[in-house]
Amino acid sequence: MSRLLWTLKLQERFFGRARWDPSQITDEWFRAHFEYAADVVQQWIGSALDVRTAHLLNFGCGDGITDLALVLRFGATAIHGVDIRREYAKLPRIAREQLGMQRIPSALSFETISPGAPLASRHQGIDGIMSWSTFEHVQRDQLLPILRDLYTCLRPGGVFFLQIEPLFYSPYGSHLRRYDDVPWxxxxxxxxxxxxxxxxxxxxxxxxxxxxxxxxxxxxxxxxxxxxxxxxLNRLNADELVDLVELAGFTVERQERRKVDLNPPPELLAQYPEELLRNNEVLLLLRKPQEQSMARSV
Structure with a gap:
């Protein structure tokens, strides 16, 4: 246990969890991840396990705002976030500015990893894994090794909620809508x-x-x-993603492919299937079988 985590646990033991006030939220990025993203994660992963008792891993945790929401709003007690960047280091300041919190909960821990670095040697028996808009940023040759490593991190029967939005071939799949609002x-x-x-x-x-x-x-x-x-961007589409997770050994318990209500230009329809162009988001609930079996080889 790190010294910081030990200190947080000690503070909570004597003083209780720091108070928080959602009426102080002014930042729209924070609101979207504290409210909407956390709601979706809870709806999906919470349908398969109890986050109040589960040991959770967030692959691509970013700034940790959604993790914080799962603890404060849904009672999660153990979330470990990993990312290749240290945006989560800003979370204490962000929580203070947006919620009036004097310290983040001890239920949260974070780790910086190298791209493609295996986790299973340090994280075993995980109840649930979540990943929010991360896998479109993973290099193609790392996708299957990472999925297999996450499979190994899970306990038998454990679940993995994986979401990507926007998918590359959708109207704003470039992730550049901040600057360019022309679809496709x-x-x-x-x-x-x-x-x-x-x-x-x-x-x-x-x-x-x-x-x-x-x-x-x-x-x-x-x-x-x-x-x-x-x-x-790896330009991954929903069909490819499903093939990869199954190749890694997961079973797909539930999936949803959300489409935009826009008509692609005729010139693009001549090049790509309409389903590919309109599929903006994919959400998957995956499970590691109770009876473990070797994932299929490539």
Whole structure:
């Protein structure tokens, strides 16, 4: 147990959990992840296990806001978040500014990992794993190894809630809607033209799209950051994702593919299936079988 976690547990033992006040929320990014994202995670993973007693792992935890919400709003008692960036280090400040909390709950712990680094050697017997809009950022050659590693982290019968939004071929699958609101534009123009649109953008960004890392980069630096993220997208679609999770050994207990109510341009329909273009989000509830079996080989 880290010294910080030990200190938090000691404080809670003597003083109780820090008070929090949702009426203080002013940031739309925080609100979306504290309310909407947490609601969806609870609806899906909470339908398969009790988060109040489960040991949970969040793969791609980001700033940890959704983890915090699961603890405060739904009573989760053990969530370990992992990410390749340290955005979660901002959580104590964010919780203080948005909820008036003087300290984050001891139920939360976080870890920085290297891309593709295995977790199973350190995390075993996990009851539930969650991943929110993360797997579209994983390099193609790392997808199956990571899924197999997460499979190993779970106890037999454990569950994995995996969500991706937006999927690459959907209207805003570039993740650049902050700067370019033309649907499917990334499938219609070249990379250089797309960069010029982002680079030349002026004016405010939708508040719900401005994360807490924006200030670290500045206006121009953030444009470069999100464009590099666009270039690195793995372009995964829902069918490919389902094939991969099954190849890793999971059974799909439930899935939902959400579509946009937009009509793709005719020129794109000549190149891609309409289902692919309109499928904006995929949500999967996966389970590791009680009777463990070797995942199928590639």
């Amino acid at each position: 534009h990334h499938l219609q123009v070249g990379e250089e033209a797309l960069w010029q649109i982002v680079k030349n953008h002026e004016g405010p960004i939708d508040a719900s799209e401005v994360d807490f890392g924006f200030a670290d980069f500045g206006v121009d630096g953030y444009k470069r950051f999100v464009f590099k993220e666009y270039q690195a």
